[in-house]
Amino acid sequence: MALPQAKIDATEARLAALAMPDGAQWARRVREAALERFRKMGLPGPRDEYWRFTRPDTLNAAQTPEAALFDADEPPAFSGLDRLRLVFRDGVFDAEASDPLELEGVEIMRLADATSQDIHWAKDLYGVLEERAQDPVARPFAALNTAFATDGVVLRVTGKPSKPLHFRYLHEETDSDAILHFLVKVEEGAEVTILENGPAAARFNKCFEIDVADRAAFHHIRTQGRDHERRAVTHLFARLGEESAFKSFTLTANGRLTRNEAFIELTGDNAQAHIAGAAMGDGDFHHDDTVFVVHDAVNCESRQVFKKVLKNGAVGAFQGKILVKPGAQKTDGYQISQSLLLDGDAQFLAKPELEIYADDVACSHGSTSGAIDEEALFYLRSRGVPESEAKDLLVLAFLAEAIAEIEDEAIAADIRDRLEGWLLRHRS
Amino acid sequence: MLNIKNLHVKLEEEDKQILKGVDLEVPAGSVHAIMGPNGSGKSTLSYVLSGRDGYEVTEGEATLEGADLLEMEPEERAAAGLFLAFQYPVEIPGVGNMTFLRTALNAQRKTRGEEEMSAADFLKLIRDKAKGLKIEADMLKRPVNVGFSGGEKKRNEILQMAMLEPKMCILDETDSGLDVDAMRLVADGVNALRDEGRAFLVITHYQRLLDHIRPDVVHIMADGRMVKTGGPELALEVENNGYADILAEAV
Ligand SMILES: Nc1ncnc2c1ncn2[C@@H]1O[C@H](COP(=O)(O)OP(=O)(O)OP(=O)(O)O)[C@@H](O)[C@H]1O
Ligand SMILES: [Mg+2]
Numbered sequence: 001m002a003l004p005q006a007k008i009d010a011t012e013a014r015l016a017a018l019a020m021p022d023g024a025q026w027a028r029r030v031r032e033a034a035l036e037r038f039r040k041m042g043l044p045g046p047r048d049e050y051w052r053f054t055r056p057d058t059l060n061a062a063q064t065p066e067a068a069l070f071d072a073d074e075p076p077a078f079s080g081l082d083r084l085r086l087v088f089r090d091g092v093f094d095a096e097a098s099d100p101l102e103l104e105g106v107e108i109m110r111l112a113d114a115t116s117q118d119i120h121w122a123k124d125l126y127g128v129l130e131e132r133a134q135d136p137v138a139r140p141f142a143a144l145n146t147a148f149a150t151d152g153v154v155l156r157v158t159g160k161p162s163k164p165l166h167f168r169y170l171h172e173e174t175d176s177d178a179i180l181h182f183l184v185k186v187e188e189g190a191e192v193t194i195l196e197n198g199p200a201a202a203r204f205n206k207c208f209e210i211d212v213a214d215r216a217a218f219h220h221i222r223t224q225g226r227d228h229e230r231r232a233v234t235h236l237f238a239r240l241g242e243e244s245a246f247k248s249f250t251l252t253a254n255g256r257l258t259r260n261e262a263f264i265e266l267t268g269d270n271a272q273a274h275i276a277g278a279a280m281g282d283g284d285f286h287h288d289d290t291v292f293v294v295h296d297a298v299n300c301e302s303r304q305v306f307k308k309v310l311k312n313g314a315v316g317a318f319q320g321k322i323l324v325k326p327g328a329q330k331t332d333g334y335q336i337s338q339s340l341l342l343d344g345d346a347q348f349l350a351k352p353e354l355e356i357y358a359d360d361v362a363c364s365h366g367s368t369s370g371a372i373d374e375e376a377l378f379y380l381r382s383r384g385v386p387e388s389e390a391k392d393l394l395v396l397a398f399l400a401e402a403i404a405e406i407e408d409e410a411i412a413a414d415i416r417d418r419l420e421g422w423l424l425r426h427r428s
Numbered sequence: 429m430l431n432i433k434n435l436h437v438k439l440e441e442e443d444k445q446i447l448k449g450v451d452l453e454v455p456a457g458s459v460h461a462i463m464g465p466n467g468s469g470k471s472t473l474s475y476v477l478s479g480r481d482g483y484e485v486t487e488g489e490a491t492l493e494g495a496d497l498l499e500m501e502p503e504e505r506a507a508a509g510l511f512l513a514f515q516y517p518v519e520i521p522g523v524g525n526m527t528f529l530r531t532a533l534n535a536q537r538k539t540r541g542e543e544e545m546s547a548a549d550f551l552k553l554i555r556d557k558a559k560g561l562k563i564e565a566d567m568l569k570r571p572v573n574v575g576f577s578g579g580e581k582k583r584n585e586i587l588q589m590a591m592l593e594p595k596m597c598i599l600d601e602t603d604s605g606l607d608v609d610a611m612r613l614v615a616d617g618v619n620a621l622r623d624e625g626r627a628f629l630v631i632t633h634y635q636r637l638l639d640h641i642r643p644d645v646v647h648i649m650a651d652g653r654m655v656k657t658g659g660p661e662l663a664l665e666v667e668n669n670g671y672a673d674i675l676a677e678a679v
Contacts, residue, residue: 373520374481376519376520378479378481378502378518379514379518379520380523381501381503382478382480382503382505382511382512383506383528383588383592384503384532384533384535384539385528385535386501386535386539387501387503389531389535390503393523393528393531394520396522396523397521397522397571399522400522401522
């Protein structure tokens with residue numbers, strides 16, 4: 001189907017502002033193919049069903065919308081942990097500020113180095129999971145990312161590294177536009193934890209392609225920077241082998257626009273995928289979690305737990321799907337998306353979906369939107385807890401199910417502290 | 429301790445008068461009981477005293493040790509020493525019982541300008557009090573009242589009372605839903621707290637609780653006011669004959 005002229009124009013205008021990085025022949029081919037995919041889809045528009053809840057204008061714009069810098073008054077997330085740090089400034093890897101790219105059990109290489117080699121394992125992953133995820137729903141920003149990513153890191157995990165890898169994204173220019181692409185190949189039986197924090201740029205487009213082999217495990221915790229004006233569209237693409245595990249948690253506090261997409265395919269039997277998020281918005285804040293989980297093997301478990309706390313005009317959106325393919329028997333799929341609206345101005349839009357083609361499955365989904373429970377609030381106050389403190393307690397209680405998805409107790413405590421800090425700063 | 433004069437209360441949402449001139453004086457060191465037919469306004473009185481939203485005081489006053497209760501926020505009333513054991517304790521998923529009690533205890537102390545209790549001291553105290561009420565350690569860790577049986581919820585209210593050591597304790601039908609043994613535990617818990625500086629207002633439908641917690645004065649409430657006041661024998665009269673005679677007499 002031909003695209004409308006307005007869409008073609010917008011798409012070409014965006015492309016005119018971008019330059020495709022050079023690389024080995026295979027890499028150029030992959031990028032060209034992604035560009036072709038992208039041109040066929042075009043940038044998303046208000047008529048696209050998948051963008052019904054979120055206006056993509058500022059993500060589409062050829063010129064990067066500016067975002068003021070932000071001085072966080074708390075130490076960055078994960079500061080207290082022993083970790084291997086990889087620092088990006090406005091989307092450019094900063095080797096000086098980073099730890100040496102050496103850690104037992106994992107090969108670490110900059111994307112440009114991997115894609116300039118004639119023979120590299122990255123060839124079998126770069127753009128591969130992204131392309132698989134383009135059906136049944138188009139994800140143009142991911143194709144754009146594959147075609148134009150300027151930096152990133154590729155990881156091949158062969159063992160169990162002694163510490164997590166931490167991608168720290170700094171935002172230092174008000175008009176930076178960053179496109180980063182990461183590959184994570186977790187070999188059979190291996191296990192890795194990836195941490196991410198920071199706003200990265202005024203506008204950030206990020207892709208992760210994650211291949212989790214049989215009996216391997218991938219853990220992921222991220223906090224998206226507190227810069228109020230930043231915008232981001234991110235994709236997590238994951239393919240899971242037999243008895244493998246994928247666990248991802250995202251904390252989003254502030255940001256003008258965030259669209260976090262995930263496409264997770266359970267392709268090996270007995271695999272497990274958990275994806276969770278807590279989003280806190282006050283004022284000019286739009287947060288969209290768009291998740292697609294595909295069960296294509298027997299006896300797999302998936303959980304989606306998304307909680308949003310919204311006030312003062314903030315908007316939250318959730319589109320979540322569990323697709324159970326024929327033959328994916330004994331699937332256990334769970335999905336919950338909830339919002340807590342702290343005043344009458346906030347808004348939550350949700351589209352939970354189940355599509356099931358197997359008969360022996362247990363899938364459930366639920367979506368709710370509500371205010372603070374007045375009965376509970378009075379009960380707490382009647383015991384002497386001041387109103388604002390009682391409210392914070394109830395908000396944290398609301399978020400508890402999402403935070404419970406973080407397995408590492410130290411990280412969970414760090415996230416909880418951040419949430420408490422946010423609530424304290426945003427008391428009204 | 430607690431002084432209520434001519435208290436008139438209507439619902440905020442609708443034009444419905446519920447309390448129609450309540451007079452009540454509960455001196456320090458005493459135990460008063462309130463009995464009365466369903467819907468007579470007993471819980472409403474306890475809610476209005478503890479500061480729940482939704483009611484409008486149209487006339488009268490209520491003071492705790494001379495301080496105007498009606499002017500205070502619920503948390504200020506609690507810090508001033510008022511405690512209500514709810515007829516229907518509220519479930520709060522996601523908030524641990526211990527966290528809740530420790531937050532409450534320390535918030536009250538802070539409001540009163542006292543030092544906060546350390547985690548270790550708190551743990552020791554709550555273990556001790558819980559044991560007396562036969563509350564399992566596991567229940568302390570669970571979210572507030574979530575999945576508790578009716579009787580467990582009531583015992584949890586008394587645990588909170590024992591921990592917070594309020595001056596004025598209002599118990600709204602704490603006995604309903606309790607088995608015979610649990611009722612004795614609760615009564616023991618209350619009796620252990622009885623002293624010169626503390627007063628109790630026990631709302632109940634049954635004589636049985638009053639066998640264990642001997643009241644000094646019994647009030648009968650009907651249609652939003654106290655219609656009769658007497659000694660413990662009044663409770664027996666209700667138990668044996670119901671309210672008909674008392675109400676007829678009051679009209
Ligand atoms: N929020 C409300 N909306 C409507 N009616 C109310 C409300 N609160 C109380 N009432 C009414 O006020 C009256 C008194 O209620 P209250 O709960 O105080 O009675 P009670 O004496 O505690 O009864 P019980 O012995 O059954 O516990 C009842 O008729 C009740 O229906
Ligand atoms: Mg009642």
